[in-house]
Amino acid sequence: MDFEERLAALAAKVKNQRAAIQTEEATKNAFIMPFISTILGYDVFNPLEVVPEFTADVGVKRGEKIDYAIMRNGEVQILIECKSSTAALSLEHASQLFRYFAVTNARIAVLTNGAVYNFYTDLDAPNRMDEKPFLVLDLADIDETLIPELSKLTKEVFDLDSVINAAEELKYVGALKREIAAQFREPSAEWIKFFTGLVYDGSFTQKVREQFSALVPKAARQYLNEQVNDRLKTALGASAVAATSAEPTESITSHPVVQGDLDRDTEIDTTPEELEGYQIIKAIACADVKPQRVTHRDAKSYFAVLLDDNNRRPIARLWFNGKKQKYLGIFDEAKNETKLPIDSLDDIYEHADLIRSTVRSYG
Known part of the structure; x- marks a missing residue:
């Protein structure tokens, strides 16, 4: 397996086993040691490479241990402090990292609970660990733009200088992305006031505040959906052009953009129209989750769109097998399905809010 495949495999392991891992030692054995071994x-x-329970006496603090120290040429390069997979990470958990960072040659410190890895360096002051991480790797929601930087810390291509040089940009771009994502989920009063001022010339009264508190997040979600849909339509259009110039093959190969998502059950006829409907639902759901979390399973009577490939997390169903009327199946919080008649695939967009509500209900 290549680097990304190993990372995806570990992410799947964390997802499947995290609920059963209750202690720090179990977290180390199940998640963190595999990360050090198979990922790094x-x-x-x-x-000579990995020292567990690494000790370096710090001032009046004697006998304190850091969970792991990764060594290169006899020098400490990376310090790792571990917490239980059930624990949320915070600066309070990093006190030993702060102290050890100052008395060793390490330029990288990692605070992790096995699912989230916060990477720190010393951008703000030499030999003093920053309070904010420059890279946050969440195995439940991997940011693919961070993978090349993470790979630079592997034993095979260890490139500390390159990582440090990129750390400041990574730190602020990552922080901005997380802040923008938070504002999309729940916009702050300042965010609402800022955008209101760009489009509304009157006084920012309480009534106006209440009105735009609903309009700003709605506009943000619609804009994001439109960007995703435009890219999807471009990809589908390009694939159609490519298909017309190729030798005739099975109908499935005329849709390479979704070929990797096709159901392998040969007894079920997955139609191009169902796949196109799936891509529309996937684009809508991407306002709240990563695209790779939205999957499908085709059945003889309907085409199911699922979250995390889990049939207990249905997002929607496409009832396209009838000869006349087509239906879009939507689920409420109790997972009760309501069939909504649609005349064309574009009608799915009219129910985007219901689809996103279902996705958000799964957390």
């Missing part, structure tokens, strides 16, 4: 490529059983 260091031998966890070789003390």
Whole structure:
């Protein structure tokens, strides 16, 4: 497996086992040691590469231990402090990292609970660990733009200088992305006032505030959906042009943009129209979740769109197998399905809010 495949495999393991991992030691064994070994490529059983329970006396603090120190050429390069997978990460958990960072040669410190990895360096002051991470790797929601930077810390291509040089941009771009995402989910009063001022010339009264508190997030979601849909339509259009110039093949190959998503059950006829409907629902759901979390399973009577490939997390169903009327199946919080008649695939967009509401209900 290549680097991204190993990362995806570990993410799947964390997803499947996290609920059963209740202690810090279990978290180390199940998640963090595999991360050090299979992702970063260091031998966890070789003390010349990985030192568990690393000790470096710090001032009046004697005998304190850091969970792991990754070594290169006899020098500490990366410090790792571990917490239970059930614990949320915060600066209070990083006190030992702060102290050890100042008395070792390490330029990278990692605080992790096995599912989220916060990477720190010393951008703000030399030899003093920053209070904010420059890279946050969440295995439940992997930001693909961070993968090349993470790979630079592997044993095979260890490139500390390149990581440090990119750290400041990574730190602020990552923080901005997280802040923008938070504003999309729940816009602050300042965010609402700022955008209202750009389009509304009157006084920002309480009534106006209440009106735009609903309009700003709605406009933001619609804009994001339109950007995703435009890219999807471009991809589908390009694939159609490519298909017309190719040798005749099975109908499935005329839709390479969704080929990887096709159901392999040969007894079920997955139609191009169902796949196009799936892509529309996927684009709508991407306002709240990563695209790879939206999957499908085709059945003889309907085409199901699921979250995390889990049939207990249905997003919608396409009832396209009838000869006349087509239906879009929508689910409420109790997972009761309501069939809504549609005349064309574009009608799915009219129910975008219901689809997103269902996605958000799964957390």
